[in-house]
Amino acid sequence: xxxxxxxxxxxxxxxxxxxxxxxxxxxxxxxxxxxxxxxxxxxxxxxxxxxxxxxxxxxxxxxxxxxxxxxxxxxxxxxxxxxxxxxxxxxxxxxxxxxxxxxx
Amino acid sequence: xxxxxxxxxxxxxxxxxxxxxxxxxxxxxxxxxxxxxxxxxxxxxxxxxxxxxxxxxxxxxxxxxxxxxxxxxxxxxxxxxxxxxxxxxxxxxxxxxxxxxxxxxxxxxxxxxxxxxxxxxxxxxxxxxxxxxxxxxxxxxxxxxxxxxxxxxxxxxxxxxxxxxxxxxxxxxxxxxxxxxxxxxxxxxxxxxxxxxxxxxxxxxxxxxxxxxxxxxxxxxxxxxxxxxxxxxxxxxxxxxxxxxxxxxxxxxxxxxxxxxxxxxxxxxxxxxxxxxxxxxxxxxxxxxxxxxxxxxxxxxxxxxxxxxxxxxxxxxxxxxxxxxxxxxxxxxxxxxxxxxxxxxxxxxxxxxxxxxxxxxxxxxxxxxxxxxxxxxxxxxxxxxxxxxxxxxxxxxxxxxxxxxxxxxxxxxxxxxxxxxxxxxxxxxxxxxxxxxxxxxxxxxxxxxxxxxxxxxxxxxxxxxxxxxxxxxxxxxxxxxxxxxxxxxxxxxxxxxxxxxxxxxxxxxxxxxxxxxxxxxxxxxxxxxxxxxxxxxxxxxxxxxxxxxxxxxxxxxxxxx
Ligand SMILES: Cc1cc2nc3c(=O)[nH]c(=O)nc-3n(C[C@H](O)[C@H](O)[C@H](O)COP(=O)(O)OP(=O)(O)OC[C@H]3O[C@@H](n4cnc5c(N)ncnc54)[C@H](O)[C@@H]3O)c2cc1C
Ligand code: SF4
Ligand code: SF4
Numbered sequence: 001x002x003x004x005x006x007x008x009x010x011x012x013x014x015x016x017x018x019x020x021x022x023x024x025x026x027x028x029x030x031x032x033x034x035x036x037x038x039x040x041x042x043x044x045x046x047x048x049x050x051x052x053x054x055x056x057x058x059x060x061x062x063x064x065x066x067x068x069x070x071x072x073x074x075x076x077x078x079x080x081x082x083x084x085x086x087x088x089x090x091x092x093x094x095x096x097x098x099x100x101x102x103x104x
Numbered sequence: 105x106x107x108x109x110x111x112x113x114x115x116x117x118x119x120x121x122x123x124x125x126x127x128x129x130x131x132x133x134x135x136x137x138x139x140x141x142x143x144x145x146x147x148x149x150x151x152x153x154x155x156x157x158x159x160x161x162x163x164x165x166x167x168x169x170x171x172x173x174x175x176x177x178x179x180x181x182x183x184x185x186x187x188x189x190x191x192x193x194x195x196x197x198x199x200x201x202x203x204x205x206x207x208x209x210x211x212x213x214x215x216x217x218x219x220x221x222x223x224x225x226x227x228x229x230x231x232x233x234x235x236x237x238x239x240x241x242x243x244x245x246x247x248x249x250x251x252x253x254x255x256x257x258x259x260x261x262x263x264x265x266x267x268x269x270x271x272x273x274x275x276x277x278x279x280x281x282x283x284x285x286x287x288x289x290x291x292x293x294x295x296x297x298x299x300x301x302x303x304x305x306x307x308x309x310x311x312x313x314x315x316x317x318x319x320x321x322x323x324x325x326x327x328x329x330x331x332x333x334x335x336x337x338x339x340x341x342x343x344x345x346x347x348x349x350x351x352x353x354x355x356x357x358x359x360x361x362x363x364x365x366x367x368x369x370x371x372x373x374x375x376x377x378x379x380x381x382x383x384x385x386x387x388x389x390x391x392x393x394x395x396x397x398x399x400x401x402x403x404x405x406x407x408x409x410x411x412x413x414x415x416x417x418x419x420x421x422x423x424x425x426x427x428x429x430x431x432x433x434x435x436x437x438x439x440x441x442x443x444x445x446x447x448x449x450x451x452x453x454x455x456x457x458x459x460x461x462x463x464x465x466x467x468x469x470x471x472x473x474x475x476x477x478x479x480x481x482x483x484x485x486x487x488x489x490x491x492x493x494x495x496x497x498x499x500x501x502x503x504x505x506x507x508x509x510x511x512x513x514x515x516x517x518x519x520x521x522x523x524x525x526x527x528x529x530x531x532x533x534x535x536x537x538x539x540x541x542x543x544x545x546x547x548x549x550x551x552x553x554x555x556x557x558x559x560x561x562x563x564x565x566x567x568x569x570x571x572x573x574x575x576x577x578x579x580x581x582x583x584x585x586x587x588x589x590x591x592x593x594x595x596x597x598x599x600x601x602x603x604x605x606x607x608x609x610x611x612x613x614x615x616x617x618x619x620x621x622x623x624x625x626x627x628x629x630x631x632x633x634x635x636x637x638x639x640x641x642x643x644x645x646x647x648x649x650x651x652x653x654x655x656x657x658x659x660x661x662x663x664x665x
Pocket of ligand 1: 123142144152160311315318450486
């Protein structure tokens with residue numbers, strides 16, 4: 001699995017670069033973020049949760065059964081909202097209240 | 105390359121779970137102590153907790169005692185544990201849990217304000233932000249400095265006393281020389297020794313963080329620290345492909361392990377952690393695979409909660425459910441064993457420490473997954489050990505002065521780095537040698553390929569090939585300091601592989617199926633092998649030391665010879 005960064009959305013704040021536990025994301029000369037080592041991504045989604053403009057999405061590699069969906073998170077009214085965009089155009093959204101515990 | 109010299113009282117290597125809590129404890133115990141954390145990533149989201157966790161797996165629930173936890177962990181490891189370590193950890197589990205809650209962790213409570221328990225030992229939480237919570241506290245401590253993106257590559261040890269460590273700034277091309285009065289090693293366990301489940305594009309979609317490469321073990325081994333139980337590898341039973349944890353489905357939603365005929369097979373093999381893996385492997389060998397966790401038919405509410413719970417710790421599993429169109433209520437979840445890891449928070453591998461978490465190197469303390477003898481630590485156990493190690497280290501500092509690092513030691517490290525970043529003479533890349541190492545371990549040291557089984561002849565081949573790869577790694581080349589870190593990580597792993605091979609070879613029995621399945625000695629042998637297999641590196645060779653088990657219920661252990 002890995003992540004993709006939308007250059008057009010990236011505003012160069014550097015937060016994804018700062019947080020990645022594998023030091024995999026770099027900022028280019030134009031200050032846009034890019035993933036230098038896509039095969040080394042652990043899929044922890046730390047960078048995705050940091051991005052203020054939702055420029056980063058993650059996907060499952062085809063080798064582990066990925067089918068092309070892209071996922072990002074948005075913060076809305078204190079909720080952490082996961083947005084899953086499927087290749088057929090369908091979108092699923094799951095909102096999580098950070099103050100609520102897992103039930104299992 | 106810049107060279108920077110630093111001096112501190114307490115150096116903490118690794119700002120993960122145990123490291124952060126050690127900093128907090130040391131800072132509160134002594135505000136005069138200067139504390140420096142060196143972290144290869146950024147403490148906000150580093151190590152095991154980066155993605156979040158789903159439960160607190162180690163907690164003493166009402167009606168149970170710390171001794172019950174000791175008994176449970178001891179049984180799961182079939183006796184090869186240290187009672188004193190388990191007990192001192194267990195005593196602290198509830199205190200650190202309350203502290204976590206005060207710091208902001210959400211823990212599920214009932215209408216009477218009591219924690220809701222999962223099974224006999226677990227608490228339900230929202231662990232998505234557990235690492236940012238810990239990091240925020242540490243960053244506010246007045247006497248703690250955090251150096252992020254500084255990867256420690258070696259200790260400085262003289263006359264079996266630690267004087268500090270050497271590090272590389274992976275984004276600022278800096279070589280660090282750090283002198284300290286005491287050091288806590290908290291670098292976690294080791295992933296990436298064996299070929300992973302999915303060696304292609306998703307090679308890092310593994311359970312244990314691929315960035316925990318076992319530096320702490322390797323540095324200790326090289327400097328002659330005594331290590332224990334490296335033969336007790338940890339193999340996790342995980343959701344297929346996404347390698348997401350299964351506890352939430354099994355303990356949380358009560359899903360049973362079934363084979364492709366729909367038979368519940370777990371009772372046939374036993375319920376310890378290793379037996380659950382072994383059962384799954386065996387069902388596959390005997391033609392009844394694949395194996396699943398039976399989730400079909402769960403209620404819509406259960407399903408919704410599961411989708412959320414996984415987003416809070418292993419988001420890829422939820423994505424998998426949604427994009428495949430097969431939700432857990434509609435299709436059972438396929439499971440598989442991972443490649444073996446060395447991780448002292450789950451099994452008992454790691455530094456041989458005394459009750460105070462002092463290693464056999466004077467001034468060096470160990471906590472969390474890097475410390476041995478004390479399995480089933482999980483998050484709260486790592487915090488508890490961080491606390492114990494910090495208290496011990498602060499006491500040690502009050503009686504000792506800062507050691508000094510010699511010029512010749514510094515020069516040797518600088519010239520090694522210059523060799524790696526100098527002219528490119530290498531025929532191979534670091535990545536190629538890493539793959540070669542994983543293939544060797546997979547084929548000859550009981551990897552996935554051989555269903556985790558091995559014999560002595562295979563281990564001999566593994567040892568020979570790992571030595572060859574170590575020699576080849578001398579000539580590797582790095583274009584920058586990040587690649588330089590990759591060279592050091594590979595060399596760490598090669599050192600650990602040698603120790604794992606030596607330990608697997610030493611235990612002439614099969615006490616834990618799959619974790620150490622020795623085909624030359626397929627039975628358990630309680631008469632001869634109720635022993636710790638320990639080791640120490642001497643003149644470049646791993647020397648095995650067999651030690652008798654400590655007494656049942658023993659509360660303290662001190663290092664002797
Ligand atoms: C995916 C996953 C899920 C888990 N889920 C749960 C759960 O739900 N409940 C539970 O109780 N337990 C869970 N655990 C177990 C628990 O998280 C760990 O046992 C515990 O966090 C280990 O703490 P640690 O401090 O030893 O390691 P870590 O927290 O990993 O810390 C090690 C730190 O050292 C740093 N480091 C490594 N090498 C170097 C170096 N050379 N120089 C500088 N820094 C370095 C790393 O970047 C990292 O920050 C889970 C573990 C994993 C991997
Ligand atoms: S998902 Fe995690 S490992 Fe992957 S690039 Fe983002 S922060 Fe790094
Ligand atoms: S966090 Fe988002 S906006 Fe900021 S640098 Fe990264 S991709 Fe660009």
